[in-house]
Amino acid sequence: MNTINPLITNPILPGFHPDPSICRAGEDYYIATSTFEWFPGVRIHHSKDLVHWRAMPYPLTRKAQLNMEGNINSGGVWAPCLSYDNGMFYLIYTDVKSRVGAFKDTHNYLVTASDIEGPWSDPIYLNSSGFDPSLFHDEDGRKWLVNMIWDHRKGKNHFAGIVLQEYSVQEQRLIGPAVNIFKGTELGLTEAPHLYKHNGYYYLVTAEGGTGYEHAVTVARSLTLQGPYEVDPANPILTSNGRTDLPLQKAGHGSLVETHTGEWYMAHLVGRPVQDKHCILGRETALQRCIWSEEGWLRLATGDRYPELQVAAPNVTPHPFEPLPDxxxxxxxxxxxxxxxxxxxxxxxxxxxxxxxxxxxxxxxxxxxxxxxxxxxxxxxxxxxxxxxxxxxxxxxxxxxxxxxxxxxxxxxxxxxxxxxxxxxxxxxxxxxxxxxxxxxxxxxxxxxxxxxxxxxxxxxxxxxxxxxxxxxxxxxxxxxxxxxxxxxxxxxxxxxxxxxxxxxxxxxxxxxxxxxxxxxxxxxxxxx
Incomplete structure (x- = not known):
């Protein structure tokens, strides 16, 4: 364990930095967060040690990538997914045009760059069936998009499950059938899917319970990509629900990374309320250290399901950055x-x-x-x-x-x-x-x-x-x-x-x-x- 700089202090990204998506490129770590109606779109932070973070240039900097004029409050860029594969960064994001009432107009796009600082490509339109899209790079080279699907119909579960569809790099579009691989657990409001492969299993990490005070991270796994997915018996693996004493509330919307030293961490959303339940800073980003159980399930290193203010850092040399002048x-x-x-x-x-x-x-x-x-x-x-x-x-x-x-x-x-x-x-x-x-x-x-x-x-x-x-x-x-x-x-x-x-x-x-x-x-x- 790193004894020089042993602690990550949460939230690592204070203030409005919700819906984190974390990825690694070599020995560099990046987190993308939602920006909603604020321009430029998608904030990216960089770290070498998971302790110190610096803001990078924004990827969505021109109207051809993101035209939000007229977008509703809390519309715009929802829940980006940043991933890295074979020398290329992939950024998936939603531009939400409507969100109140029965219908949601949620347009999902992909941009790419060989350098995290850009330039980033013009967007490729993917679909509008739901929000929180995520791209999974399988070991065989194929790429798969997952997103929650929104069902507007009366009497239906609006959060209708997680849909999987293949993405063709050559054709720059989705191909093949869209398959609903997971209907969610009893917590409901299933969203924010991320797929990972570990020790032969496909792990599906989702957010459930809504993005408020009942927010949670749940996990399911399968030996095949399209399922069926077995629900973790210990779900939710991360939540603040029921613990009003915790300084970090709203814990959910998780994303995983394995460090170059073989350690696992989960980036996730939190909120810190003042005066009862008012989160004036917005939803923020925190990190929790994780382990894998003997049964092959993801667990917080603390042994419980609640977010910690301070977490052991990975075994890497500390790498602080020079702060911007005040x-x-x-x-x-x-x-x-x-x-x-x-x-x-x-x-x-x-x-x-x-x-x-x-x-x-x-x-x-x-x-x-x-x-x-x-x-x-x-x-x-x-x-x-x-x-x-x-x-x-x-x-x-x-x-x-x-x-x-x-x-x-x-x-x-x-x-x-x-x-x-x-x-x-x-x-x-x-x-x-x-x-x-x-x-x-x-x-x-x-x-x-x-x-x-x-x-x-x-x-x-x-x-x-x-x-x-x-x-x-x-x-x-x-x-x-x-x-x-x-x-x-x-x-x-x-x-x-x-x-x-x-x-x-x-x-x-x-x-x-x-x-x-x-x-x-x-x-x-x-x-x-």
């Missing part, structure tokens, strides 16, 4: 890869890092309610305590032009410290809130800004609440704007339906009059506690 001066020509845009790619029509060097310039577009063209650049909130600040230059002409610092979950839930123009006060500052779709303004009156249009903005976050501050120059102290505000609505749990992303901290500009008024941001600083 302050982005916007002095590059492209955005750093900790930034995302909402649904649409950054392009010069609305975003520039070169028109005013050292500044991020955003041209105002649609409102925070839009699922089409928002002018927003944002990064994940990754800790329960922290603060973020920016310096904004903005000269609005009327109240339909706004710019500022936003805590954003989706079009229905955000908290926004915005600068705008008032007919009588002129340039002013106020706070907008949307809570489960209900609009509000949290200050009795906007604050007049009388000393020019360069304003520093800051937010401080403390678990279930946040507070905004402002300053009119670099030498002035911070002035509190409004009160400490509950932010538990910025979470996966909603009164209407479960959601799948996480809280972002963003910079944004709106021009509802359509004149594209711009704002310049001098820097952005994110400090974690």
């Amino acid at each position: 302050k982005d001066h916007f002095d590059q020509t492209v955005l750093r890869n900790d930034w995302n845009t909402l649904r649409i790619p950054p392009d010069p029509s609305w975003l520039s890092l070169t028109e005013r060097p050292g500044y991020l310039r955003l041209y105002g577009m649609e409102s925070m309610s839009s699922t089409h063209r928002q002018s927003m650049v944002a990064r994940r909130l990754q800790t329960f305590e922290g603060e973020a600040e920016t310096c904004l230059e903005f000269a609005p002409d009327h109240a339909q032009q706004m710019a500022g610092l936003i805590l954003y979950y989706d079009t229905k839930d955000y908290l926004y410290l915005r600068v705008t123009h008032h007919e009588e006060k002129g340039l002013c500052l106020g706070i907008i809130q949307s809570r489960y779709g209900v609009y509000d303004e949290l200050m009795e009156e906007d604050i007049p800004l009388t000393q020019g249009n360069r304003i520093r903005l800051k937010t401080v976050i403390d678990h279930d609440r946040a507070c905004f501050y402002y300053s009119l120059d670099e030498h002035s102290s911070w002035v509190q704007a409004g009160k400490w505000t509950d932010i538990t609505h910025l979470c996966d749990e909603s009164p209407e339906y479960i959601r799948f992303t996480g809280t972002y901290i963003g910079l944004c500009v709106q021009d509802l009059g359509g004149t594209r008024k711009h704002a310049d941001f001098d820097y952005f600083r994110y400090i974690t506690s």
